Amino acid sequence: MHGSLGYCEFVTDTPSKPWTMQQIAAAAGVSVTTVSHTLSGKRPVNPATAERIQKLITEFEYVPDSGAQRLKSGRSGMIGLAVPDISHWYFGRIARGVEEVADELDYGLIICSTSNSDPRREKRYFNLLRTRSIEGLIYTASREISASDELVRVSGNSPIVFADEKVDTLPDVPSVTSSNFVGAQMLGRHLRDLGHTRAVIIAGFAGLHSTIERTRAIKESFPNALTLHGDFELKSGYDLVSDLLAHEVRFTALFGCNDYMAIGAMTRLREAGLRVPEDVSVVGFDDVDMAAIVTPGLTTVRQDMAEIGRRSAHLLIAGLHAGGFDAVESESLPTELILRGSTGPAPR
Amino acid sequence: MHGSLGYCEFVTDTPSKPWTMQQIAAAAGVSVTTVSHTLSGKRPVNPATAERIQKLITEFEYVPDSGAQRLKSGRSGMIGLAVPDISHWYFGRIARGVEEVADELDYGLIICSTSNSDPRREKRYFNLLRTRSIEGLIYTASREISASDELVRVSGNSPIVFADEKVDTLPDVPSVTSSNFVGAQMLGRHLRDLGHTRAVIIAGFAGLHSTIERTRAIKESFPNALTLHGDFELKSGYDLVSDLLAHEVRFTALFGCNDYMAIGAMTRLREAGLRVPEDVSVVGFDDVDMAAIVTPGLTTVRQDMAEIGRRSAHLLIAGLHAGGFDAVESESLPTELILRGSTGPAPR
DNA sequence: GTCGGGCTGCAAATCGTTTTGCGACTTCTC
């Protein structure tokens, strides 16, 4: 068991220096060229030699240094995903989808939280693009983009795809979104068909494309809906309903621009002694896992976040391979109305 | 506005090749050495020259190629985080904590889902370590480790820290965990003090350290508790309660090894006409966001996942800087009992 | 007047791969 291959002398218990291709070549009695070619298969190598080299490689557990490969090839084999907050279920799903595809297509994935677009953080991540640590970036916007001139600058000459939110001021950047308008339209019609007439909208950040689309779609059915803006968190749904109650606003239907705000709202309504759905019908958007668990279950519109992630990754990588995004088309994914217990006929 | 510096001729609309230090040097009329030194400050440079170079650098938006830096320095400036599934709230929180610290300490973060320890995936990510794409790895185990010999092999000579779960078979690898025993002990005593005597435990994967510790702590108060094993998902709590009901098992207290299973169990109990907490008291573990939202609120033990992430990152990076983990101590973080409506006195 | 030393800047080696040009060797063909 000692030194069966004569290299045990190098083994130490501290993380020993990894083997270089040079050393493998030396051990096999050939030049690095030969080793490289057996690995890449770009030129034929004598089968006997090849096998000898392969054996040594597995024996030594040799892996080529990625830094050197990077330098030579100019490709890092990595893409980035920038999300406002990775600990959100919602963005986690996107991340999962992106990762699936990246993995499948042999790209590494660097996930970055922008902490809701903290400019300092964003700058860091855009720098990854510039230094070519990543070849492209999937960006999920969390607020109005016009503020981030950095993004505008970067998007000009770097491969970027928008996921989940498209950005109106940057129409040339491809995007993958849900069909927000159609989804919200279904919700609006559903509640209108149930006889509701007084509705309140708890919308998201004002500048976001999704907020605008969803609000517009709901107003198709409820032109006079009172619209308030929250921050997509449970608490803001809760707080905004508190405000409504304080002003004795009368309504029988409440649209949450996402499920969390809707659930927060529902909680507050019940605390105030209002019954859901007998007194107020509540709907959300997203169909997060919690939506099925709360009582009553939340009527909502399902978005396939993982699919958004998957499609975004496909788009980005397609663009990378094609060397440009001219041929890449933005996509809009279908949504599905999920009826649960939180909606019912308008009280008479 | 045209060619104020004479380099506009190079500007194209397709992502032009990034500038090299060579080109900056040429433009400034100096050698690359001088440019490198103005950047690194490792040797004095004539202030006038330095300023001229700095100006060009910002003008050209030059950033050194990370691949080249990597190759030369041998450091990638990246650490990895392997979690079973990034779309879980639970692991998302860990990721957030890790990211905070990585960002602060100037490390990039590569997050990888192992898809609940899919060996193929894991292998890929361990390879990142070997190729030195990442300098170290934070690993959150999702099942018994003994199966993953790959991890055992890698852990020998690579910088690894376990987060959330320690691995008994690898005692030398530093870890950051919650004090599972103390937390579960609090739950056990709480229910015992409420007069409960017949308890059921819905535990997690059998081989996990946390499962073992929590079960052991609960059995301190309920030595005869019936123990079933689930997979940490809502559905498994739901299904296991179905089994219990089918066998007409009698119990007044139910321990979920995490909140999701507890909530799933609660849902099923209510469907069966049992009231929580009047007929059965239910407790969980983790204090996920959902725990406060369900009705009744779930009594549980709060773990600070983000802090686990933060501490893990600190440990890993400390080890990297020290060049070894001999001086790095594992940590155990405190937990907190959160009382909500799902627990009450035992029915008489 | 020249020698030492601080200050700058240049050329060249280096990191570990990939890739190309070239040559040596085998094999085939007429």
Added chain:
DNA sequence: GAGAAGTCGCAAAACGATTTGCAGCCCGAC
């Protein structure tokens, strides 16, 4: 049996930064 064709391997030049040894310059000091 010699030239053509085909195989396989080596040496060396990239890739883009960092870092070292060396050299020129200017200054003051003896």
